[in-house]
Amino acid sequence: MCDLSKNPREGGRLTRRGFLKIPAAAGAVGVLGGSLCAGTAHAVTLTREQRDRMTPAEILADMKRGNQRFRKGELKNRDYLAEQKVWAKGQYPAAVILSCIDSRAPAEVIMDLALGNIFNCRVAGNIANGDILGSMEFACKVTGAKVVLVMGHTSCGAIKGAIDNVELGNLTGLLAKIRPAVKATSFDGERSSKNAAFVDAVARKNVELTKAEILKKSPVLRQLQSKGAVKVAGAMYNLQTATVEFFG
Numbered sequence: 551m552c553d554l555s556k557n558p559r560e561g562g563r564l565t566r567r568g569f570l571k572i573p574a575a576a577g578a579v580g581v582l583g584g585s586l587c588a589g590t591a592h593a594v595t596l597t598r599e600q601r602d603r604m605t606p607a608e609i610l611a612d613m614k615r616g617n618q619r620f621r622k623g624e625l626k627n628r629d630y631l632a633e634q635k636v637w638a639k640g641q642y643p644a645a646v647i648l649s650c651i652d653s654r655a656p657a658e659v660i661m662d663l664a665l666g667n668i669f670n671c672r673v674a675g676n677i678a679n680g681d682i683l684g685s686m687e688f689a690c691k692v693t694g695a696k697v698v699l700v701m702g703h704t705s706c707g708a709i710k711g712a713i714d715n716v717e718l719g720n721l722t723g724l725l726a727k728i729r730p731a732v733k734a735t736s737f738d739g740e741r742s743s744k745n746a747a748f749v750d751a752v753a754r755k756n757v758e759l760t761k762a763e764i765l766k767k768s769p770v771l772r773q774l775q776s777k778g779a780v781k782v783a784g785a786m787y788n789l790q791t792a793t794v795e796f797f798g
């Protein structure tokens with residue numbers, strides 16, 4: 551059994567909502583990021599069933615709640631070693647997140663997610679390419695993840711580089727993939743990397759274009775979304791406010 555005394559910030563919430571005790575009729579809301587207990591290895595099977603019962607909307611709502619905990623300084627008091635033991639024989643992540651390499655925006659931390667909750671693709675400027683699409687198809691079609699979340703962030707250095715037409719080794723080719731977002735961004739004001747509002751507008755447009763690119767170039771994900779099995783969504787993480795804004 552879970553020892554709630556080891557998790558004082560959770561209070562009695564785990565008893566009410568922890569996935570080991572949720573009645574089937576109660577649905578799966580609130581389980582993503584839920585704490586696991588070292589002595590409950592059999593929870594792996596239940597966790598997969600729980601994940602499979604969740605809708606993409608419920609998974610996104612859980613991510614939103616996790617970000618609220620992060621913003622309030624109410625992160626779950628995790629036992630990563632216990633989580634590691636539970637997940638050692640298999641994984642059933644609920645989502646795959648494509649985000650930037652920025653050191654200040656690690657998805658698991660800013661959305662208070664547990665080990666094994668998400669696949670994590672990170673590349674500067676959160677752009678998609680064939681390898682990223684293949685990873686997403688593995689995540690969703692093979693292992694059953696139900697959300698593809700493209701998450702940009704404010705003050706993104708890759709976006710600034712694309713605006714400034716930076717050329718540097720292999721970075722040149724990466725920034726070329728962001729440049730269509732620079733051109734496609736409607737903006738009244740100075741279109742410069744020194745204008746934070748423009749940089750953030752391009753970052754948001756880049757998320758929208760990347761979402762569209764994923765669905766255009768991946769018939770596998772397109773079909774899963776058309777069946778309602780997968781939702782391709784977008785988000786922006788604000789470095790100043792610590793808020794993840796979900797859209798689309």
Ligand SMILES: [Zn+2]
Nearest residue numbers: 650652706707
């Ligand atoms: Zn970035």
